[in-house]
Amino acid sequence: MNRLKSALAEGRPQFGLWQSLAHPYTAEICAAAKFDWLLFDGEHAPNTVVSLLAQLQAVCAYPVEAVARPPVGEAAIIKQYLDIGFRSLLIPMVSSVAQAEMLVAATRFPPAGIRGVAGMTRSSGFGAQPDYLANAQKDICLIVQIENAAGLAEAGKIAAVEGVDALFIGPSDLAGSLGHLGNPAHPTVQAAIADIIKAAGDAGKASGIFATSPESAEQYRAAGVRMLSVGSDISLLCSGLRSLRQAVGPARQ
Numbered sequence: 001m002n003r004l005k006s007a008l009a010e011g012r013p014q015f016g017l018w019q020s021l022a023h024p025y026t027a028e029i030c031a032a033a034k035f036d037w038l039l040f041d042g043e044h045a046p047n048t049v050v051s052l053l054a055q056l057q058a059v060c061a062y063p064v065e066a067v068a069r070p071p072v073g074e075a076a077i078i079k080q081y082l083d084i085g086f087r088s089l090l091i092p093m094v095s096s097v098a099q100a101e102m103l104v105a106a107t108r109f110p111p112a113g114i115r116g117v118a119g120m121t122r123s124s125g126f127g128a129q130p131d132y133l134a135n136a137q138k139d140i141c142l143i144v145q146i147e148n149a150a151g152l153a154e155a156g157k158i159a160a161v162e163g164v165d166a167l168f169i170g171p172s173d174l175a176g177s178l179g180h181l182g183n184p185a186h187p188t189v190q191a192a193i194a195d196i197i198k199a200a201g202d203a204g205k206a207s208g209i210f211a212t213s214p215e216s217a218e219q220y221r222a223a224g225v226r227m228l229s230v231g232s233d234i235s236l237l238c239s240g241l242r243s244l245r246q247a248v249g250p251a252r253q
Contacts, residue, residue, distance in 0.1 A: 018232035104163030
């Protein structure tokens with residue numbers, strides 16, 4: 001059972017961590033930290049389908065939901081991600097109902113959708129699950145990112161698309177799209193974020209966001225956000241290194 005999908009449908013907060021180092025060893029370390037989900041980034045990290053597979057295999061022994069973000073929401077890429085075993089997808093830059101409907105179709109086998117059919121994939125236990133084709137969509141969690149002005153305008157309609165499980169807010173891209181690049185704290189951006197959270201809730205769907213700190217994560221949780229990213233492997237490594245270096249004396253120039 002996809003615990004992330006169930007929790008979001010039931011309104012239970014789920015805390016996660018971004019994975020951008022693109023290595024199975026660090027992925028396994030993060031999986032052992034007992035987050036609810038890990039996001040494996042194929043958009044802004046140097047990942048391929050092969051490197052994502054290795055990370056997915058590294059974390060499969062842990063009770064954490066692996067979420068994948070492809071570089072773009074294309075049916076061919078989605079097919080590959082699903083075939084190697086991802087059940088939860090976060091699709092970037094979704095800005096229309098038609099796009100959301102296509103993404104839903106890309107996660108469903110015919111006649112409900114357009115996902116290509118293959119019998120011997122990792123997702124089906126290499127053919128060991130005879131009912132996989134009939135039941136695969138029940139465990140698929142489709143999360144779409146609202147991160148531009150067009151998506152903001154259509155957020156309520158996108159959330160209402162059957163098969164979309166959650167809207168995930170990208171504050172940085174949203175800020176840039178609204179004319180406030182590098183300043184997601186701008187009141188206009190924050191108002192837009194509140195509008196997306198409300199649009200998701202009005203449609204009976206969950207919302208998610210990349211929070212910049214535990215404090216902001218708590219603020220968003222109190223506002224109704226249920227899928228909360230609270231950091232990344234890269235940020236944790238960088239902050240830890242910088243703190244350690246400062247603790248032992250001034251850094252060289």
